[in-house]
Amino acid sequence: MTHTLSLPWTPVALSSDVPPGTVIPAKLSSGPIAVWRTQSGHLSANGDRCPHRGMRLSHGFVRGETLSCIYHGWRFADDGSCTHIPAHPNLTPPSAIKCNPRQAKESGGVIWVADELPDEEPVFFEGYKPLRSLVVAADETSVREATQATDVDSGLAVNHAGTDIRLLVSDLDGEQVFVILLLAENTSPEACVSASRWAEVMRQKAERICNHGETT
Amino acid sequence: MTDTAMKDAWYPVGLCSDLSADGRKTRLMGEPITVKTGPVGAPEVLNADNEPLPVIIRFGHVWTSLGAPQTDLFTIPEADQPSRKLVDVGVVRVKCSPLRAVENFLDIAHFPFVHTDILGAEPHTEVEDYKVEIRDEEDEVWATKVKFFQPQAAKSAEGGITTEYMYRVPAPTCSVLYKTCPPRPGEWDVICLFVQPLTEDLCDVWPWMALYDEDNTMTELIHFQQMIFLQDRSILENQIPTRLPLDPGMEMPTRADMTSVAYRRWLKRHNYTYGAQLVAK
Numbered sequence: 015m016t017h018t019l020s021l022p023w024t025p026v027a028l029s030s031d032v033p034p035g036t037v038i039p040a041k042l043s044s045g046p047i048a049v050w051r052t053q054s055g056h057l058s059a060n061g062d063r064c065p066h067r068g069m070r071l072s073h074g075f076v077r078g079e080t081l082s083c084i085y086h087g088w089r090f091a092d093d094g095s096c097t098h099i100p101a102h103p104n105l106t107p108p109s110a111i112k113c114n115p116r117q118a119k120e121s122g123g124v125i126w127v128a129d130e131l132p133d134e135e136p137v138f139f140e141g142y143k144p145l146r147s148l149v150v151a152a153d154e155t156s157v158r159e160a161t162q163a164t165d166v167d168s169g170l171a172v173n174h175a176g177t178d179i180r181l182l183v184s185d186l187d188g189e190q191v192f193v194i195l196l197l198a199e200n201t202s203p204e205a206c207v208s209a210s211r212w213a214e215v216m217r218q219k220a221e222r223i224c225n226h227g228e229t230t
Numbered sequence: 231m232t233d234t235a236m237k238d239a240w241y242p243v244g245l246c247s248d249l250s251a252d253g254r255k256t257r258l259m260g261e262p263i264t265v266k267t268g269p270v271g272a273p274e275v276l277n278a279d280n281e282p283l284p285v286i287i288r289f290g291h292v293w294t295s296l297g298a299p300q301t302d303l304f305t306i307p308e309a310d311q312p313s314r315k316l317v318d319v320g321v322v323r324v325k326c327s328p329l330r331a332v333e334n335f336l337d338i339a340h341f342p343f344v345h346t347d348i349l350g351a352e353p354h355t356e357v358e359d360y361k362v363e364i365r366d367e368e369d370e371v372w373a374t375k376v377k378f379f380q381p382q383a384a385k386s387a388e389g390g391i392t393t394e395y396m397y398r399v400p401a402p403t404c405s406v407l408y409k410t411c412p413p414r415p416g417e418w419d420v421i422c423l424f425v426q427p428l429t430e431d432l433c434d435v436w437p438w439m440a441l442y443d444e445d446n447t448m449t450e451l452i453h454f455q456q457m458i459f460l461q462d463r464s465i466l467e468n469q470i471p472t473r474l475p476l477d478p479g480m481e482m483p484t485r486a487d488m489t490s491v492a493y494r495r496w497l498k499r500h501n502y503t504y505g506a507q508l509v510a511k
């Protein structure tokens with residue numbers, strides 16, 4: 015277990031991956047979640063399962079300030095409470111109907127989620143901006159080996175062709191890790207493209223190491 | 231194994247119109263089977279040891295059972311009425327529990343969201359109370375007096391109408407829907423969902439219809455039904471858990487789900503648990 019994986023907050027997406035009025039699927043170690051942003055820009059996360067018939071809420075849609083399940087249109091507020099059941103439009107949904115709200119926060123262009131509200135704030139890399147994310151079918155040890163990265167406060171650091179890259183790594187399901195790349199804010203567009211390509215090469219290398227025990 | 235009850239039931243395993251001497255290799259509740267035209271031309275179903283299984287030919291499909299069925303396969307008298315178009319829709323494979331596939335077929339509240347502007351549309355989302363019963367004599371689940379507003383209820387419907395439905399579950403993985411027939415007021419269109427359980431989490435679904443429809447070609451009718459069912463598939467493959475929870479607490483029904491509640495109760499009562507999730511098994 016490395017410190018990235020044991021952070022109280024899990025990095026699950028870039029802020030730009032979830033524009034207002036959208037929902038995406040993501041994963042915590044406790045299970046799948048739906049991460050969504052209201053029309054007015056408020057970010058929320060909850061268990062990826064409608065309490066009615068078990069449909070994944072990440073397949074649903076955001077209207078106004080609520081998330082709707084795609085199956086029967088049940089509407090949920092950011093606190094997980096059900097606000098509307100279309101089959102019974104005049105019924106006030108019982109307060110027992112909940113869709114497992116999680117804690118969601120944004121810091122430095124990264125979306126962080128936790129099961130319960132942690133005491134501390136999510137990690138913030140002063141002077142860095144997120145470039146992209148990627149899923150690697152390998153464990154964190156293989157990613158470390160492939161990148162030859164060094165530990166730096168709550169993340170990994172590596173220098174590629176003079177560009178300073180920070181990596182946030184979180185476990186998805188024991189077989190895949192989710193990686194977010196951050197670069198210094200003043201990184202040139204050319205260096206951004208180069209870092210993105212480096213990430214692809216790193217992914218292939220990590221997956222080879224993980225599958226075949228190949229070493230660098 | 232607690233699924234003996236379901237082993238004795240009848241299941242669809244192929245279309246009569248699609249039989250060959252070479253046969254079609256498929257599965258039934260995990261067991262490999264072959265469905266073929268036998269030496270004398272009659273349909274035949276063989277198990278892994280090449281032993282014949284019981285066969286019934288009905289509703290355009292070949293039906294079989296891994297056990298010893300105590301009853302005949304159900305009938306649909308309306309489907310025998312002359313001048314109905316009998317539509318073999320074909321097969322759709324779905325990565326879900328066979329019981330989830332049937333339960334979804336019994337549900338109308340999803341029409342505006344899953345079959346948007348076809349079988350339902352906002353703001354017409356309300357499900358009025360209807361009648362549900364488990365008929366002891368027939369041992370079937372029935373829902374009657376079901377009404378719903380539909381923008382295009384059938385291929386033959388023009389414009390929105392309030393459609394009336396009756397649902398029937400005569401076998402653990404089969405459901406028959408009787409539905410207002412736009413060209414023939416007073417008659418019911420018959421739409422069936424016959425589900426072949428391949429495993430507890432995988433099924434082949436064989437929709438079948440007996441309709442009064444003189445305007446549409448067979449191809450158009452098949453395409454309409456396939457479009458509808460493929461919309462359902464996107465739901466069925468994304469429910470958690472994959473298996474149908476039969477114990478209360480895991481999922482939260484409302485009045486609109488009375489048919490589903492009765493179906494689950496009926497399954498549990500008969501120990502029809504292949505494809506079900508039980509808290510204590």
